[in-house]
Amino acid sequence: MRAVSANRRRILSLWLPRLPIDRIKRQQALTGAPPEAKPQVVVIKDANALLIHSLDEVAVRHGVSLGQPLANARAVCPDLVAHEADLTADAQMLESIADWCDRFTPLVALDPPHGLSLDITGCVHLFGGEARLMQSVCDALTAHGFTVSAAIASNAVCARTLNRQVHGRIVPDGEEAAAVAPLPVAALGGSEAITLGLRRAGLKTIGDVATRGRNEITARFGAAFTRVLAQALGDADAPISPRKVPPDYIVDKRFAEPVATDTVIAASLSSLAAMLVAAMAQQGKGARRLEACFFRTDGMVRVIAVDTGQPVTEAAVIDRLFRERLEALNDPLDPGFGFDMMRLSASRSEIVAQQQRDLDAHVHDNDELSALIDRIAARIGGKRVVVHLPVDTHIPERAALPLPAQQNLPASSAADWPERVEGEPPLRPLRLFERPEAIQVIAGVPDGPPARFVWRRAAHAVVRAEGPERVAMEWWRPDGQGLTRDYFRVEDEHGLRFWLYRDGLYDRELEPQQGVPVQPAWYMHGLFA
Known part of the structure; x- marks a missing residue:
């Protein structure tokens, strides 16, 4: 006799043996086309032969079998309708079914090509037991047009071995x-x-x-x-x-009747936020990343996520962030025939650091700035709100590193930037080009700045110039550029100020016999205010 642990896992294994043909029939039904009465199969090419990859029940009744050459199958059933296999679409459909299965448990694993494994340990009581849970899953998948076989056992291999042969088997531990x-x-x-x-x-x-x-x-x-x-x-x-x-924390709400109105959806999301905050407060934590999942009655799942700069401990803040996010969606939240379940989870949480907030005005300023960044990021995306951190390098385009503001706001506040001498003009332009733009030098001394140059089809005459400022490049990065740059701050006759540089050194030995100097390439790198 083997000793059986009382805490062994329970795995629900799902197998969709006709997923490719079921996917095609679902597409036909969604387009409004009348159902095909003829037997249908999906074929795949193997060694210059078309083999039966999947087939429906009508084809089975006509004597067609898996792995059979299409030519032989047509000899048995001349009315056979063949579709070309699309393994990518099948994999995407399996992913969609896995998303739908998240309503039962967050622990869903793919069992390719046509299977899923659900870890239902500790959650079967929410659905009335293992038998009712398995029946609910299978009935829902069948209603959506999928053929499914299921089994429950203590591990995935045992359950998968069973559901390939029998359907609905539940194996007790041991x-x-x-x-x-x-x-x-x-x-x-x-x-x-x-x-x-x-x-x-x-x-x-x-x-x-x-x-x-x-x-x-x-x-x-x-x-x-x-x-x-x-x-x-x-x-x-x-x-x-x-x-x-x-996720670290998760709360959900199921509806007896599908909900579709914005008022009910917003109220449900607010109640879930209050429940989530209460659960995190018991362990002194706040949410840094929140995800709201909306499960539609037709099986579609929509996930909306927001990030925060500081751990969130208030339901009103969560409610406001999701309201901002929902209002800014390019693809609005479509309830279809309604949502039958909503879930709010904190996929990343942190311990809340207690700070003195009554007397320290700096703490209040940081809170307000962080809240503003969170609201902007919820509308336009966290990657578009950035702060710049200094980098220890002489190369101008690499001197500042843009990073998401929500995760790097404290670091940017404590960053040590080079100090500017009072009364001196700025050494770096206000606008620095991501990629330097080539200019054409018309006149100028060989070792100095250009006297006239053309940039973006416009000619500029230099009336004032400062420099050069020599910058040594990283010699260990052989990316085809010169080892030195000579930067000049120049001003034209209209008062426009530019930041130019000469790529490489001027070499007099390269002057041709006519006496016209050969200049290295010149580039425009930035504009001063």
């Missing part, structure tokens, strides 16, 4: 070996060579294989197959890899 014993060895998912080798050895069922010694099985079929066998028998754990990291 009875995995008895449940899978009568199943054929092909249910383990091994290669054709392994399955054929087991059958030739007289081992037709999993129970037959389990009676043989593990060392003997490993020596003949490899350690990987032995590990899968042990997991199917319940002798080894088979952890799943959830497609999303579980």
